Amino acid sequence: MVPPPARRPTVAPSALLASLALLGVLVATGLWLVGVGEANREVAERGRVTAEAATVLGAFEGELNATIHLARGVRGFAVATPEAADPDHPTGDRLRGMLAAVFEDATHLRNMGVAPDDQIRYVHPLEGNEEALGLRYVDLPDQVTDVRRARVTRGTVMSGPLELVQGGRGLVVRTPVFLPDQTYWGLVSLVVDVPSLVAAVEEQVADTPVRWAARARSSTGALPAVAGDQALFADPDAVLLAMDVPQGSWELAALPGGELVDVGLPARLQRAGVVLVSLVIAGLVLAVLEERRRIRALSIHDPLTHLPNRRLLEDRLGHAIQRAVRDGRGFALLYLDLDGFKPVNDRLGHAAGDTVLRTVAERLDDAVRPGDTVARVGGDEFVILLADVHDEPEIRHSAERIVTALRAPVHVADVDVVVTTSVGAARFPEDGTSVEDLLAAADGAMYEAKRDADTDVTLSTGHPLP
Numbered sequence: 001m002v003p004p005p006a007r008r009p010t011v012a013p014s015a016l017l018a019s020l021a022l023l024g025v026l027v028a029t030g031l032w033l034v035g036v037g038e039a040n041r042e043v044a045e046r047g048r049v050t051a052e053a054a055t056v057l058g059a060f061e062g063e064l065n066a067t068i069h070l071a072r073g074v075r076g077f078a079v080a081t082p083e084a085a086d087p088d089h090p091t092g093d094r095l096r097g098m099l100a101a102v103f104e105d106a107t108h109l110r111n112m113g114v115a116p117d118d119q120i121r122y123v124h125p126l127e128g129n130e131e132a133l134g135l136r137y138v139d140l141p142d143q144v145t146d147v148r149r150a151r152v153t154r155g156t157v158m159s160g161p162l163e164l165v166q167g168g169r170g171l172v173v174r175t176p177v178f179l180p181d182q183t184y185w186g187l188v189s190l191v192v193d194v195p196s197l198v199a200a201v202e203e204q205v206a207d208t209p210v211r212w213a214a215r216a217r218s219s220t221g222a223l224p225a226v227a228g229d230q231a232l233f234a235d236p237d238a239v240l241l242a243m244d245v246p247q248g249s250w251e252l253a254a255l256p257g258g259e260l261v262d263v264g265l266p267a268r269l270q271r272a273g274v275v276l277v278s279l280v281i282a283g284l285v286l287a288v289l290e291e292r293r294r295i296r297a298l299s300i301h302d303p304l305t306h307l308p309n310r311r312l313l314e315d316r317l318g319h320a321i322q323r324a325v326r327d328g329r330g331f332a333l334l335y336l337d338l339d340g341f342k343p344v345n346d347r348l349g350h351a352a353g354d355t356v357l358r359t360v361a362e363r364l365d366d367a368v369r370p371g372d373t374v375a376r377v378g379g380d381e382f383v384i385l386l387a388d389v390h391d392e393p394e395i396r397h398s399a400e401r402i403v404t405a406l407r408a409p410v411h412v413a414d415v416d417v418v419v420t421t422s423v424g425a426a427r428f429p430e431d432g433t434s435v436e437d438l439l440a441a442a443d444g445a446m447y448e449a450k451r452d453a454d455t456d457v458t459l460s461t462g463h464p465l466p
Contacts, residue, residue, distance in 0.1 A: 068192075352417075364384065
């Protein structure tokens with residue numbers, strides 16, 4: 001018997017559709033993974049640039065704020081001795097001496113001036129700045145607007161860079177002085193040496209792999225860059241960050257400084273299926289969230305010591321004020337300035353200076369309680385927020401513990417560096433009920449302690465702690 005012919009194999013329509021659907025899912029998944037890889041590369045690269053730019057921003061703000069806050073001690077002196085408005089008064093010589101002492105500790109100042117009734121009657125150093133002496137701001141149309149703004153807002157205003165009457169250019173920082181009865185006394189002015197400021201920032205961030213530029217913005221638009229390449233601000237791929245400057249608008253632009261790293265996903269992950277896709281998604285989300293957390297941490301911490309910076313300190317100080325008002329309990333603020341730190345940088349180099357600052361930061365952090373805050377607010381200046389510490393004996397005990405902790409030598413560059421510090425203390429609410437007033441009070445007390453060689457710690461009243 002002859003067997004029947006064999007039938008041609010057939011494919012069920014449902015199986016064919018399922019196969020085609022699976023093929024479509026695999027192809028779509030592969031293409032999606034490629035897209036995710038590209039997106040991840042861009043997010044990671046932009047996140048890296050933003051993080052590095054935040055480091056530059058922190059260095060720039062730190063150097064600038066360390067210089068700007070030098071005016072606070074002079075302002076405190078003017079409030080305490082308003083008769084110094086007359087340069088021929090005996091207190092005039094004391095004010096000149098204070099200007100000289102503050103200028104000696106400064107790093108990026110061209111000169112300092114004091115203008116009672118908006119007329120410059122004190123200038124230090126006088127040599128090279130004689131033409132500024134006696135000037136009235138009302139006669140300077142390019143500056144009088146910012147002078148009035150400082151008086152109206154009662155806050156520090158930074159202008160420029162401006163062409164200076166005595167020649168050259170500089171950033172001009174003006175801090176208004178109001179007496180206790182709210183009478184306007186005048187201005188304390190600082191002229192910041194821009195090349196020195198930029199050089200210090202560039203040295204701090206020399207290893208940061210980004211190209212960056214910084215500029216100010218005025219009411220008429222952006223000014224030329226004070227540092228870096230102006231063209232960065234026109235690049236659509238540049239990361240732009242706002243700078244924290246007093247009563248001003250500044251920004252920093254940054255782009256990658258080297259070759260981009262290809263972080264695309266390997267080809268095998270494109271064929272891994274739904275499980276691997278899910279893992280990739282989870283990893284990308286975690287990476288993005290972690291990158292955002294790290295960027296935020298960089299923006300509120302000092303890049304050298306990893307302590308809170310001024311921005312985070314002022315936030316915590318604001319919360320402490322609210323809590324103290326609610327609970328009826330006071331607290332204290334300590335303002336520290338390292339004595340003789342500038343020669344460490346000059347003689348041993350900035351690397352040695354950085355080591356000393358990191359060591360000081362560690363010792364300060366070890367010397368306070370877990371609930372206290374230690375912040376670096378400028379070059380060699382630190383502020384400590386002592387929670388629930390209010391009585392003078394408690395403040396004295398805390399301050400003495402801190403001063404003692406810093407006295408141990410720091411071994412660096414084959415030498416032992418002995419760090420001493422001047423400390424000013426302020427209390428809430430006796431010495432101020434706002435962030436600005438408390439910082440100013442503690443800062444003024446610190447300068448009183450610095451001028452008195454026999455005193456380590458001074459209250460905001462100007463008297464040493466008992």
